[in-house]
């Protein structure tokens with residue numbers, strides 16, 4: 001704790017003042033990057049990584065006062081075994097809860113998984129994901145409060161009010177615990193996307209439906225994150241998920257724990273880890289355009305192994321709108337994904353192999369005078385999900401019928417595997433526009449095996465919630481030939 005306190009002092013007294021001297025008027029909140037290669041989540045290794053994380057960021061006591069009620073917003077998107085890497089690992093949550101309880105906090109673990117939000121379902125998900133054990137071993141509580149309320153969100157851009165969990169308001173502090181995963185629609189499930197789980201159950205579908213374009217949805221996710229206001233965000237990237245995340249992808253050993261008070265900067269760092277161009281991740285792109293984080297991960301401050309690494313670029317970034325950060329910011333995406341004034345366009349980049357992220361090129365550009373603090377954790381060939389391809393005709397004056405035709409030819413779409421589907425109806429119940437049809441028997445849960453669901457692609461918004469929530473991994477994503485061709489350009 002003493003070392004952490006000293007480091008924090010050094011950060012404020014040295015780097016922040018130096019940063020301000022270079023023209024920055026904002027508060028730079030550092031990113032901690034700690035290695036952990038215990039792929040089986042051995043308790044002592046995970047706990048050591050988390051203790052180092054807190055030490056890097058100034059110690060537990062800089063976040064927690066004795067008696068604080070802390071809500072750990074974990075990722076329990078669905079009932080999945082921890083080994084699948086789709087949900088928060090119970091050992092990670094247990095070790096974190098142990099540290100916080102040791103610091104005097106009262107800890108509650110919770111999330112709103114996809115689908116209905118009720119006590120029965122929560123019990124089932126907690127059990128299936130190993131959270132019951134994590135709570136029992138650490139002395140934390142599991143959240144069974146399924147209440148929610150509409151709240152004002154003055155810092156929001158498009159969501160000036162929204163509905164989220166009452167459990168947030170019963171807590172003094174919220175800590176955001178996500179897992180490093182890909183996401184079919186949003187490309188990355190990092191710190192910002194994780195806070196979508198503060199919206200209760202099936203209401204999430206409504207938020208999706210009202211904002212079908214990735215950048216509009218990204219604005220909503222950012223607003224939801226600002227509203228929940230986590231004091232600390234932690235991304236478990238020990239074993240991440242690549243490919244068809246956030247639930248049907250493949251576990252990938254990465255070996256890093258990232259943490260910061262700044263969820264937007266943290267996602268920018270996560271983009272570096274998976275070797276993705278920041279602006280190809282909608283939440284990161286909109287955070288940049290809303291001046292919530294810099295354009296480049298090299299502009300962040302890092303703490304690694306107790307060593308503080310300042311921004312690479314000595315030139316002050318354009319932070320003119322930064323003061324608006326907590327008061328709400330710049331322009332909404334609103335279907336017109338133009339960069340905000342002052343932000344630069346993404347540079348043209350070389351082609352990429354299909355199934356890979358567009359390479360951020362960090363390794364070539366780091367330069368001799370600055371050591372990339374994330375390089376040792378970065379996975380150059382991290383597999384990307386099948387993501388929605390932006391229709392090149394969208395927003396143009398081309399007649400709607402042609403735009404829709406291009407959309408049909410160019411967009412990946414969900415498919416259903418009859419050999420794996422058990423007819424549970426979860427996909428149909430949670431499809432935001434109600435584009436999936438099943439027999440009524442299947443929706444009533446009276447049949448063990450039903451017809452394979454069918455989707456009306458003219459109504460499908462390609463959110464891939466169906467894939468996310470299918471308990472049998474029976475939902476695949478088909479890429480039309482045009483998509484495959486364009487994806488290689």
Ligand code: SF4
Nearest residue numbers: 421422424425427470
């Ligand atoms: S595709 Fe998956 S979610 Fe949909 S009915 Fe079949 S098993 Fe259930």
Ligand code: SF4
Nearest residue numbers: 431460461463464466
């Ligand atoms: S069919 Fe699947 S991808 Fe399409 S809108 Fe419904 S849940 Fe989203």
